[in-house]
Amino acid sequence: MLAVALVDRVGSGLWASVSVLYFTYVSGLSVAQVGTLVAAAGAIGIAGAPIGGRLADRFPLTRVLPTVQLLRALASFALLTTDDYALLLAFTAVGALGDRAASVLTRLYATRIAGPDRVRYQAVQRTVANAGWALGGLAAAAALALNTSTTYQWLLAGDALSFLASALIILRCAEPPSPSRTIATSKNPGRTTETANPWRDRTYLAYVATETALCLHDAVFKVGLPLWIAHADSAPHGLAPLLLVLNNVMVVALQVPLARFGATTTAARNLLVPLSAVFALGGAAMTLSATGGPLTATLLLTAAAAAFTLAEILHATVSWELSVALAPTTAQGAYLGVHGLAQSAQRSVGPLAVTAAIATGPLGWTAFGATIGLTCLIQRRIVRDRLARTPLSVPAVTVSEQ
Template identity: 60%
Template sequence: MLWIALVDKTGTGLWAGAAALYFTTVSGLGIAEVGLLLSLSGAVGIAGSPLAGRIADRVPLTRLLVALQLVRALGALALFTTDAYGLLLLYAAVGSLGDRAANVVTKLYAARVTGPDRVRYQAVNRTVSNIGFSLGGLAAAAALAVGTAAAYRSLLLGDALSYLAVAALTLRCGEPPAPSRVVASSDGVVPAAPTSPWRDRTYLLYTASDAVLSLHDSVFRVGIPLWIVHATAAPEELAPLLMVLNSGLVVFCQVPLARFGATTAAARNLLRPLAGTFLVSTLALAASAAGGPWAAVTALTVAAVTLTLAEMLHSVVSWEFSVALAPGEAQGAYLGVHGLAQSAQRSGGPLAATAAVAAGPAAWLAMGVLLAATCWGQLRLVRDHPATPEPVAEPKPEPEPVAEPASPTRIRRP
């Protein structure tokens, strides 16, 4: 699965930074039209997480993953066929739906395959994904420097081909063991009643709090670049350098940090330092507007390092509890609901980040307090929940016993 992650994220890196420019340069859309298209298609994609999670508990995961990768590829390739706004919106929405659905099913596949080692696997997977995204981003930068319509189309084609390659690689993967759907009874075993995450108050509250903690993504990718330009004396070219710093820290530090959250109890304890890193990072962001260029660069670097640390700690905690709080027989449905946290953050996070930039330093301090309070609230929410037992494969039915004929010497006479 790591090779699949590398190929997938390389394709994502090709397209992520060029999508808006493709629609303006190649399709001829206005800036407002592009913003609406990306927002609406992203909103449609939100449905992909719970929908795929529900289906994943009922069908083989490898087949579902292949189908979803083909949906992503078709959505990308279809963009070549038209410049009509309505059709572009439809095709982008199909791609977004497939993207969010594939993300949840891939996570479920990893959880079933790795079992108790899921946190370490997630750390390695994030490292590989960051490498792939960086490779794709470098290739995209070269194409954007050319700036022609053909260069933009090559990035879209590369993205579509990456999905086809991922589908082909997935066909070579074995099917992980499905969790058991039986429970004990006085008469033997009976099918377990389906469990719904929509009735699990603890899991819904956890998902909502995780959406808040995921704001670090929008703060880094949207808030910091805008803050550098509009509120500090730091040079504009610092923004991409901080992005490189972020990727480098994740590549080299995510796996070593994962050992501190290898169990449910250990992951729970990480919520305390996570609260502290959020407070330090937002305090540094606020302070960066108060000094000259060197003071601003120093404060922004501190903010970037601590926010990246928060990102890595949150990744460990989120991965562990999204699985540990889910019952084995309904992991797909639960992870599908948890996928809404990322989807909600992608939709609302940029608005929160831009609002903080517009409001000034006090808004960053308020955001830091909110994030720290959410960490403590999540700590109280999960403190009484031990790790969910690992799912086991369905037991094979025992052969029916064959009754032996009674011996004549054991028959009693009336």
């Protein structure tokens, strides 16, 4: 499955950096049309996570995931066939649905096949995925030097082909045991019985709500830092892409080594305390970056980027463990599908949150970091109370990948 993560993300790296340019220069859309298309497709794509999770509780993962990848490939190829706005919106929305579903399904595969070692497996997988994304982005940057419509079309085709390739790889992977499907089969062969419903689990829904706030580190790098630097009087504008590089390098270098600090449920819950402090420090560094000259601003913005990247790494570790530990083993797919809504929702509210921090002024960033830090402590309380009432765990799984 690591090969799947690499191939998939190489393709995503090819497309992510040029999608807006493709819709602008190849499809001929206006700025408003592009913004509406991306926002609408993202909103529709939110449904992909819970749908993918439910399907995974009923059917083999090594059949559901290739189907989703094929859907993504067809949606990408379909974009090449038309400039009609309605069709472009429909195809982009289908691709967004597949993207969110694939994210949950890939994570669920790692959870089932790695068993108690799931946090380290996820860390390795995320490191490989980030490396793939960087390779795709570099290839896209090199191709953009040609600046032709054909170049954009080939990059989109490369994204589609990466989904097809990953689907073929998945078909050769071993199917990990699924507690939900195993239990259902033993009771009534050929039929899956629903044993838990995450939509009725108020504690888990509260946990997912706090996760939305903790995912805001993503919006900091995609929107917050670039906008803050662009409107700052002292910070060099060329710093923004360098901080994105720093983010990617730190994730690749530190995700696996730091994963050991959240390898158990208790460790992951305790990690929320230092995570709270890191978020607060990142916000404070952003505030202080407005108080000095170019050198001071550069150093403090670099420190802020490093802090938010560390928060990203620690949060990923905590999230991998707690999202599974809080879910009944008989409904892992459904629960992780609902958990996937946190990242999807963040894509909508994240830009609003960071622009609000910028509009408030330097102290807005302090409030931003402190608010997320407080949310970490609230999540720790939610998790503690849940585990105290119902000790949930995931049984060990030992299945080799073919």
